[in-house]
Amino acid sequence: MGVGIEVRGLNAWYGKHLALKSIDMTVPANHVTAVIGPSGCGKSTFVRCLNRMHETIPEARADGLVKVGEMEVYGDGTDPVEIRRRIGMVFQKPNPFPTMSIYDNVAAGLRLNGFRNRKQLDELVERSLKLSALWDEVKDTLHKKSGASLSGGQQQRLCIARSLAVEPEVLLMDEPASALDPISTSKIEELIFQLKQHYTVVIVTHNMQQAARVAELTGFFLMGSLIEYDKTEKIFTTPADKRTEDYITGRFG
Amino acid sequence: MPKQPGDASTQQVSLWRRFMNQAANVFAVSAAVLVIVPLVVIFIYLVWKGVGSLNWAFLTQTPKPPGELGGGMANAMVGSAVILALASAVGIPMGIGCGIYLAEYGRDRFGDLVRFTADVLNGVPSIVIGIAVYSLIVLRQKHFSAFSGGIALAIMMIPTVARATEEMLLMVPNNVREAALGLGIPKWRTTLSISLRTASAGVITGCMLAFARVAGETAPLLFTAFGNQYWNMNPNQPTAALPLQIYTYALSPYDDWHRQAWAGALILIVMIVAAVAAVRIATTRGALKGAS
Amino acid sequence: MTAIPALANAATERRVSVASSVLQRIRTTQPRSSRLPDAVFRVLILVTAVSVFAIVVFVVWELVDKSRLSLHQFGVGFFYGHDWDPVNDQYGAMPFIYGTLVSSLLALLLAVPLSVGVAVYLTEMCPIRWRAIISFLVELLAAIPSVVYGLWAIFVLAPLLRDYVEPFLARTLGWTGLFTGPIYGIGMLAAGIIMAIMIVPIIASITREVLTAVPQNQREAVLALGATRWEMIRMGVLRNARIGIVGGIILGLGRALGETMAVTMVIGNRPEISKSLFAPGYTMASVIANEFSEATGDLYLSALVEIGLALFLVTLIVNALARLLVWSITGGAAGRVRA
Numbered sequence: 001m002g003v004g005i006e007v008r009g010l011n012a013w014y015g016k017h018l019a020l021k022s023i024d025m026t027v028p029a030n031h032v033t034a035v036i037g038p039s040g041c042g043k044s045t046f047v048r049c050l051n052r053m054h055e056t057i058p059e060a061r062a063d064g065l066v067k068v069g070e071m072e073v074y075g076d077g078t079d080p081v082e083i084r085r086r087i088g089m090v091f092q093k094p095n096p097f098p099t100m101s102i103y104d105n106v107a108a109g110l111r112l113n114g115f116r117n118r119k120q121l122d123e124l125v126e127r128s129l130k131l132s133a134l135w136d137e138v139k140d141t142l143h144k145k146s147g148a149s150l151s152g153g154q155q156q157r158l159c160i161a162r163s164l165a166v167e168p169e170v171l172l173m174d175e176p177a178s179a180l181d182p183i184s185t186s187k188i189e190e191l192i193f194q195l196k197q198h199y200t201v202v203i204v205t206h207n208m209q210q211a212a213r214v215a216e217l218t219g220f221f222l223m224g225s226l227i228e229y230d231k232t233e234k235i236f237t238t239p240a241d242k243r244t245e246d247y248i249t250g251r252f253g
Numbered sequence: 254m255p256k257q258p259g260d261a262s263t264q265q266v267s268l269w270r271r272f273m274n275q276a277a278n279v280f281a282v283s284a285a286v287l288v289i290v291p292l293v294v295i296f297i298y299l300v301w302k303g304v305g306s307l308n309w310a311f312l313t314q315t316p317k318p319p320g321e322l323g324g325g326m327a328n329a330m331v332g333s334a335v336i337l338a339l340a341s342a343v344g345i346p347m348g349i350g351c352g353i354y355l356a357e358y359g360r361d362r363f364g365d366l367v368r369f370t371a372d373v374l375n376g377v378p379s380i381v382i383g384i385a386v387y388s389l390i391v392l393r394q395k396h397f398s399a400f401s402g403g404i405a406l407a408i409m410m411i412p413t414v415a416r417a418t419e420e421m422l423l424m425v426p427n428n429v430r431e432a433a434l435g436l437g438i439p440k441w442r443t444t445l446s447i448s449l450r451t452a453s454a455g456v457i458t459g460c461m462l463a464f465a466r467v468a469g470e471t472a473p474l475l476f477t478a479f480g481n482q483y484w485n486m487n488p489n490q491p492t493a494a495l496p497l498q499i500y501t502y503a504l505s506p507y508d509d510w511h512r513q514a515w516a517g518a519l520i521l522i523v524m525i526v527a528a529v530a531a532v533r534i535a536t537t538r539g540a541l542k543g544a545s
Numbered sequence: 546m547t548a549i550p551a552l553a554n555a556a557t558e559r560r561v562s563v564a565s566s567v568l569q570r571i572r573t574t575q576p577r578s579s580r581l582p583d584a585v586f587r588v589l590i591l592v593t594a595v596s597v598f599a600i601v602v603f604v605v606w607e608l609v610d611k612s613r614l615s616l617h618q619f620g621v622g623f624f625y626g627h628d629w630d631p632v633n634d635q636y637g638a639m640p641f642i643y644g645t646l647v648s649s650l651l652a653l654l655l656a657v658p659l660s661v662g663v664a665v666y667l668t669e670m671c672p673i674r675w676r677a678i679i680s681f682l683v684e685l686l687a688a689i690p691s692v693v694y695g696l697w698a699i700f701v702l703a704p705l706l707r708d709y710v711e712p713f714l715a716r717t718l719g720w721t722g723l724f725t726g727p728i729y730g731i732g733m734l735a736a737g738i739i740m741a742i743m744i745v746p747i748i749a750s751i752t753r754e755v756l757t758a759v760p761q762n763q764r765e766a767v768l769a770l771g772a773t774r775w776e777m778i779r780m781g782v783l784r785n786a787r788i789g790i791v792g793g794i795i796l797g798l799g800r801a802l803g804e805t806m807a808v809t810m811v812i813g814n815r816p817e818i819s820k821s822l823f824a825p826g827y828t829m830a831s832v833i834a835n836e837f838s839e840a841t842g843d844l845y846l847s848a849l850v851e852i853g854l855a856l857f858l859v860t861l862i863v864n865a866l867a868r869l870l871v872w873s874i875t876g877g878a879a880g881r882v883r884a
Contacts, residue, residue: 056768058673081266085771095762099784108780109770114267159766166770270773277775281670284662285679288749291742292686295697302700350593358590367594370601376864377604377857378803380830384837384853388607408600415597441586469690472805472830476838496692496806503696503810511700518693529688533681 002200003069003169004029005050010064012042012049014057019045021224023064027217032192032201034215034232036208038247041221043204047172050202051087052080068170085113088163092175094155096147096162102138105147105158109166124165131198132161133191153184160191164199171195173203177210189214208248212236220244296522303519306512316482316498322509326517328484329498332399335486336478336494337468339403344410344467345460349449351411352418352456357444368419375412382408383473391477399485399492402478406470410463417459421452458532465528469521471496495521605857612851614843623851629816629827631836636848638855640816644733644826645856648808649801651737651822652744657794660745661783664752669778680753687746695810698739703730703811706738711823726821729813734822736812740801748797755789755874756782792870799863803856805830829856 005027012020020042027033035043048054049062052073066073073083096105106125107115115121125142129135134157138145147158156176163171173192177185192214195201205211211218212232219229220241228235228244239245310325317324351371355364386405391397425448433443449456471494474480479491480501495517502514615623619636626637667680707730714724759782767781783790813825814835829852840846 051769053765053769056765079266081270081771081773083771084769085266089765089769091762091765091769093762095760095766097763097766097780097784099787108767109772112270112770112772112776112780162766162770266771266773270776274773274775277778278670280658281662281666284659285666285671288659288663288686288745289679289682292682292689294701295689295693298697298701299693347593347596350590351597354590354594358587359594364594367598370598372868373861373864374597374601374604376799376803376860378805378830378860380803380805380833381608381853381857382604384611384833384850385604385607387837388611388850389603408604411597411600440583442582444586465688469692471690471692472834475834479838496690499696500692500806500810503692503699514696518696521690522693525688525690526685529685 001169001198002029002196004200005170005202006065006067007050008065010046010049010062010066012045012054012062013060014045015059019224020049020062023226025219025226025229027200027202029200030196030198031217032196032203032215033217033219034211035202035204035219035221036206036211036247037221039206040223042224043221044174046221047174047202047204048089050170050172051084051089053084053089055080085109085166086168087170087172088166088168089172089174090156090159090163090176093179094152094159096150096155096158098146098148100147101143102145102147102150102158103142106161106165109162113166125161128161128165131164131195132157133187133194134158134161151184153180153187156180156184156188157191160188160195164195168199170200170202173201175204175206178206185210208236220247222247299515299519299522302512302515304516306516307519311513311516315484319505319507319510324513326493326495326498326513326520328481329493329495329517330520332478332481332485332493333468333495335488335492336399336402336406336474337464339400339488340406340410340467341460341464342407343404344407344463345414347407348411348414348460348463349418349456351415352422353444353449355415355419356422357448371412371415374408375416378472379409379470380472380475383476386473387476394489396489397477397479397491399478399488399490402474402492402494403488405473405477406467409467409470409473410460413463413466414456414459417462418452418456421455421459422448424455425451454535458535461528461532465525465532468525468528469496471500608850608854608857612847612854614847615851616847618844619848623848624855627818629832631840631842631845634842634844636844638829638848638852640818641827641829641832641852642855643818644812644816645802645828645830647822648733648736648740648812648826648828649798651733652740652801653794653798655738655741656744656748656797659741660748660793660797661752661790663745663749664756665778665783667749668753668756669774669782683746683749686742687750691743691804691806692810694739694743695807698735698807698811699731702739703735706730706735710734715823722820723822726819726823728823729825731811731813731825732823733812733819733826736808736826736828737822739807739811740804743804743807744797744800747800748793751793751796751871752786752790755786755793755871758789758874759785786874789871789874792867792872792874795863795867795870799860799867802863803830803860805834809834829853 007023007025010020010023011018023046035046037043045054050066050073054060054062063074068087071083071086072078097108100108103125106128107121110121110124115124126135129138134154137154147155150158177188180188189210192201192203203215215232217229218232218235220227220235222243228239228241235244236248239248310323312325313327314325315328316326351367355368358364359367382405386401386408390401390404429451430443430448433447434440474494474497478494478497480497481491481493485492499514499517499521502510502517615636619626623636623638624642625639627639628635628637629640663683667676671679707728711724711728711730711734715728718724763781763785764777767777772780808828809831812828812831814827814831815825816827816832817824819826833849833853837849840849
């Protein structure tokens with residue numbers, strides 16, 4: 001089951017540049033929350049702060065309260081490695097491991113965490129691929145084909161399976177379908193809809209229609225601040241803030 | 254999801270994984286240290302052992318007979334200069350010409366062949382080049398000479414210079430060439446005065462790198478220039494060279510000669526490091542626009 | 546109005562064809578003053594390119610020609626004959642082949658972990674402001690001439706080995722048979738060590754290039770699964786770059802095989818095959834360096850040239866293989882000029 005995320009006063013810097021300004025946001029468990037906004041507004045930065053990927057960039061740092069379930073992401077004793085296992089991430093451009101088979105791709109995270117038993121791995125790989133709606137397409141070529149030999153949409157589903165294999169509680173998706181064709185995109189969107197039963201999903205998207213299709217809640221970011229955060233329906237029909245309205249209606253961004 | 258023992262979600266990052274991470278850190282840092290240590294130690298030794306022996310006599314005199322103290326490597330330094338001058342006079346124009354060919358005319362199968370050949374030449378052990386030049390020139394002339402040594406070193410310079418020239422010329426944008434040709438400037442002029450001029454900084458870098466590389470070469474000179482205990486300004490006679498002299502002295506049983514070998518090595522290193530540093534400064538100071 | 550477009554088209558077509566034939570004439574008739582120099586220039590340039598080709602042909606020809614005597618005399622047996630006896634005009638190259646292989650392999654064994662370690666350090670761990678200076682220092686190692694390495698090896702490395710390292714190895718690992726026998730300091734171990742130092746820069750440099758060529762998103766993919774930095778390097782970087790790294794190692798091997806001066810100065814120059822690394826040995830390049838100028842007799846010289854030919858062929862194959870592997874990763878970028 002997924003857990004909720006609570007964010008209080010999150011700031012993030014690239015060097016001296018303050019990219020996120022005191023973000024407050026509560027993401028409910030087992031829901032899909034979309035994060036939208038124009039380029040450079042900080043939506044990707046925000047999401048990357050949730051699993052401490054932001055600080056892997058040289059000179060980048062973040063602080064504030066981020067609680068995922070009971071876990072304090074920026075707490076004193078917290079190990080980023082542990083955080084990233086519990087908060088999964090899917091990237092904009094599918095990035096399967098080209099030197100590994102489909103099976104090994106999905107099993108990669110499991111092996112890192114010490115799973116060695118072959119039968120156990122088989123079961124977990126199958127389960128993850130079924131969860132990401134890829135199992136039927138690859139079950140006969142699990143070991144024969146490399147991760148990179150699949151189509152773009154399949155690669156992305158493979159990456160989702162890979163992330164799900166280590167049983168995260170939250171799944172972060174940074175524009176997961178923007179590099180894909182419309183048919184793959186709709187498959188991914190269907191998938192996201194299924195996933196929320198088991199996980200909490202936060203999805204960054206620049207495509208407002210996509211946010212409207214998959215997300216129950218939407219947050220609008222602009223220049224590093226969270227301008228408005230509400231039910232998706234409300235954001236897109238009767239936004240409270242004028243800036244939100246301008247973005248929705250395409251006046252900028 | 255039912256939780257099982259050993260479930261990924263209930264594990265902390267294991268001690269073993271933490272240990273491996275630290276071990277890898279230690280290993281990588283140690284490797285960096287271990288690699289730099291010989292460099293530092295060698296330089297320290299060179300300065301320590303070499304500086305003491307550098308005196309006016311060393312720089313101006315020829316070797317004394319074995320066993321006698323004193324004397325110097327003046328003839329070796331001059332000899333090296335002569336051989337390197339010969340090598341550059343042949344190697345640099347040929348290398349640049351080959352590079353021009355590869356960049357401007359050689360985008361076909363024959364060009365690929367020449368490129369491959371230059372790579373082959375680059376990988377040939379220097380002693381084998383020495384044998385070949387011995388065979389080609391020394392045997393026919395029936396004597397050793399600075400000339401044959403210069404040719405051997407020139408052969409070693411050519412691939413480096415050619416590659417650098419080709420790369421730098423390829424970086425000159427095509428519209429510069431077209432602009433020149435459009436103005437009615439003939440192709441040969443365009444290539445030399447415009448393309449080559451634009452690429453010149455990078456080409457000079459390549460030449461200096463090639464020069465620095467062959468300046469320290471000993472093996473190809475062993476049976477071409479051969480070495481000489483006395484002054485010799487005739488390029489058609491066996492000629493002393495600094496690396497050769499260092500080699501001979503190092504293997505000799507005389508302490509004084511060992512001392513002089515260090516001094517010679519110091520001079521050689523200073524020369525080469527100066528060339529390499531100059532290249533580094535030139536490439537990072539942005540004196541080369543868009544190069545390297 | 547309907548007739549006029551047809552007429553207009555015909556007129557336009559005529560004008561176009563006139564214009565194009567004028568342009569055509571301009572293009573094919575350059576001013577006479579530049580046609581000859583252009584042709585001359587092209588020929589000159591072609592000559593330099595062909596000369597490079599010719600040089601390699603000459604080198605091979607001379608090697609083959611001068612080794613003919615020995616090839617006829619000894620045939621293939623030359624390469625596994627154990628006796629190198631100039632006095633009796635008996636020549637077998639096995640001791641040198643053995644010495645070359647063992648010293649090169651030893652050098653690789655020592656150099657590869659160091660080089661890959663330095664490369665990983667520089668690309669994944671080193672703070673950015675130190676990167677330039679450390680990488681410069683590593684490259685400086687490549688600038689030191691072989692004879693200077695040899696000088697240092699004779700007077701600093703060999704005594705160190707003789708007085709501290711080799712006795713220690715004999716005490717602790719002597720049972721392996723690799724560290725037994727009289728301790729001179731000079732010998733196979735010294736040669737392997739100095740060769741290792743000399744090939745580290747080339748392996749490290751290529752490894753760095755292939756590591757840098759691994760896209761950042763691979764690193765992120767591994768980190769996002771909950772991996773430590775080492776695991777990220779292992780799974781996301783090294784694994785992707787392994788073909789190129791192997792290429793760099795093979796290139797280092799090629800360099801080691803042809804290394805002459807430093808090795809000659811510390812390997813002991815005795816044409817014997819011995820299991821112990823303390824023993825003196827002889828490499829293909831060393832025997833040529835030492836004995837070529839003194840070689841009396843045509844067969845002696847021919848045997849040495851044949852060794853040179855063998856050395857040429859071996860390094861040719863090794864280097865070609867290495868370049869193939871490295872280019873498959875970096876797509877030709879590794880042909881960059883390096884000192």
